[in-house]
Structure formats: C-alpha cells, structure tokens
Amino acid sequence: MSEKQNNGFLALLRRPSSKYSVLTLLLVGVVFGVLFWGGFNTALEATNKEAFCISCHEMRENVYAEYKENTIHYTNRTGVRATCPDCHVPKEWGPKMLRKIQASRELYGKVMGTIDTPEKFAAERLRLAQNEWNRMKANNSQECRNCHNYEYFDYSVQGRRSNKMHQTGFAAGQTCIDC
DSSP, rough: HEEEEEHHHHHHHHOSSSSSBBBHHHHHHHHHHHHHHHHHHHHHHTTTTTTTTTTTTHHIIIIIHHHHOTTTSSOOOOOOOOHHHHHOOOOHHHHHHHHHHHHHHHHHHHHTTSSHHHHHHHHHHHHHHHHHHHHHHHHTTHHHTTTTTTGGOOOGGOOOOOOOOOOOHHTTOOOOOOO
C-alpha cells in the first residue's frame, strides 16, 4: 500500500459517519464482539459441567445414580473420573455445537414433560440410549478414544478376557460402542 493510499484509508477510518467516525464504530464493534464471544463461550462452558448435567432430576435420580454406583468411570483404582461431558460432549468446536443443538431437543422433551417422571424416563430410556449409541458409532467412539487409545494399551496388565477382546476389536476395526 502506498503512502497516499495508506493516508486515504486512515482518513476514511477517521471520517465521521452521521455522528461517529468509522474508526470509533469499528472499535466499538470489536469490543462488543469480544464481549459477546466471551459471554457465549462462558455460557457454553458452564453447560459442559457435570453439575449442569445432573441439575435436572431425570439425570440425577436415574443415570447419574447408576453411574456413581455401577461404573468404573466414577470410582476406579487410578482415581481418574470421567464426567458426563467427557463422554457426551465432543471437544472440537464444530461437533460440540452440533451436539449442543441436538441436546436442545432433549431439553424440549424435559420442558414438555416427556421424561419428567421415573416411569416416563424408563419408557424412553432405550430410545434415548439408542440415539447416543448411534452418535458414538457415527463418530468412531471419539469421546471414548479421547481417553482410551488402542496404541497405548498395556495388554500385559489387562485381564485375559479384556486383553483378548481389545486385541480382537482392534484387529477388526471396531469402535468401543460396537463392543
């Protein structure tokens, strides 16, 4: 950009609109954009916490109670705990947004009362689980693979059955959800 063009561009930025200069409008737009993005991201991350997931009684009294009592992902020998978002919310931005949109349908079901009692939840549970299994199958169990990776398994410390099944699944190209 030549000196004359550069001065012309700066003059354009400094030239007032009907009331404010383009530069002022640009700076205000940038500030509001940063504030909007920060607020959006903060709200998004707040919905990726286990406390948010179990804030509705359907999850707290059903799935979460089972997770606490019956799964290796809650209590295990290493002290590593997988929380709801670890398995149900993708890490990458695009897939995360898609999952949040899908989850809004689940919130609609809650508001409309389709799963607001233990009996209604039990009646819908298989369908809801099937939706989740299909999602995990479609993305090659990516959320599982964020923590579990065949390449890093130490088969020598696994039980005989786990060792055999993991190696068979790996060889067959199966996903975690296939098993």
